Amino acid sequence: MTESAEPARPSLPPVPIRLTKGQLPSTDHLLAALTIARIGSFTKAAEALEMSQPALSRQIMSLERSVGVRLFERVGRAVQLTAPGEELVSRAGPLLEELTRVTTGLAAALGTASGRVRLGASESVAITALPSILRPYLAAHRRVSLRLVCRTSDRLPEMVASGEIDLAVCAVEHDRDDLAYRTLWEEELVLVLPVNHPARSRSIVNYLTEDFILLPPTTITRRLLDRALNERAAKDGSQAHLKVALEHDSPEVIKAMVQAGLGLAILPEPVVRRETRRGELAAWPLSDLRVVRPIVAITDPRHQPWPATTALVEALARYGR
Missing domain, CATH: 3.40.190.10 (Periplasmic binding protein-like II)
Structure with a gap:
């Protein structure tokens, strides 16, 4: 009597994952592995998970002991998944997503x-x-x-x-x-000046020879400002650029520089509202250069x-x- 053929089995990773009895991986350990795989760095993954890098390394070592294989290998400064690691992530990811959906749904229902x-x-x-x-x-x-x-x-x-x-x-x-x-x-950009600055014009034309302290071009605030200046220049042939003496990515630093008399600035109105109310800075919108950031x-x-x-x-x- 011949035995019936067994049904086809799903493909296994090149190095099979073996679970030790009584040592099923915890969701925390699986989440740690998924985070490292997504970010590609133990250091950044530890920051994202709000834990120390040694603690994260211990979690991965514990997970590797549970499944019986190495899950990550270093390639230069980066880390990448081994073949068993890719298998684990591809299967564990959807399971954790489903668990999140279930718990989220329960919380929403309650x-x-x-x-x-x-x-x-x-x-x-x-x-x-x-x-x-x-x-x-x-x-x-x-x-x-x-x-x-x-x-x-x-x-x-x-x-x-x-x-x-x-x-x-x-x-x-x-x-x-x-x-x-x-x-x-939305926030409107305003001209920011030291309180003792003599000018009171609301036209940007009267400030083109002044030194400006601006956010760097990588910020949307600066890009919107430069775009508005270029559009204005294309429309009436006026000067398209401000005289930038200093750039900094912190509005707080820029305000301090303006207060010290190093130049003028163009910043969102809420950023300088406190200082203008205290009389520490002067600020007003420009009549011929309206810029709004979302x-x-x-x-x-x-x-x-x-x-x-x-x-x-x-x-x-x-x-x-």
């Missing part, structure tokens, strides 16, 4: 917002807007733990895409198809957000109404 939210923001937004937004948000969501990371606006979209943060709020253009952008509010919330549509993240986006949107 109407609760809890957990940790990793929020990235530009310095100016963190100083001018977030305090009045986060105070009522955290009061209404006592079970939410918030981590705030301040970076320049050109870095924040990549941090969302790599999974280092859950949400970013900053001034950027909608230039990535893999991310979701939601405009929250403040947006950035999320990754590939991942279902936690209720706590969704609630924070809504709190940000309410601020802009």
Whole structure:
């Protein structure tokens, strides 16, 4: 009597993964492996997971002992998955995504917002807007733990895409198809001067010989300003460039330089509102150069957000109404 043929089995990795009895990998260890695989660096993955690099290395060593194979190998300064590592990530990733969907759905059904939210923001937004937004948000969501990371606006979209943060709020253009952008509010740029500056004109023409302290060209604020100057020059043949004496990516540093008399600046009005009210700086909009920058919330549509993240986006949107 011949035995019936066994059904076809799924392909196995070149080096089979062996689970030791009683040592199934924990979700934390699997998440650590997925994060390293996505970012390609132990150091950056440790930062994203808010743990030390030695602790992350211990988690990976424990995971490798559990499955019986090496999951990562170093290639220069980077790390990459071994063949078994690729197999583990390809299978564990969808499982963790499904677990996230289930727990997120349960939390939403219960109407609760809890957990940790990793929020990235530009310095100016963190100083001018977030305090009045986060105070009522955290009061209404006592079970939410918030981590705030301040970076320049050109870095924040990549941090969302790599999974280092859950949400970013900053001034950027909608230039990535893999991310979701939601405009929250707009901020008008104003001319900023020392309080003892003699000029009181609202026309940019009268300041073209002045030294300016500006944000760098990598920022959307500077790009919008330069674009407006070029459009104005193309329209009436006027000068298209300001005399830039100094560039810095911190609005706080720029304000200090203006107060010290090193030059003038063009900054978003909320950034200088406190100083103008105190009489420490003078500022007003320009009649012939109106520039408005959008403040947006950035999320990754590939991942279902936690209720706590969704609630924070809504709190940000309410601020802009």
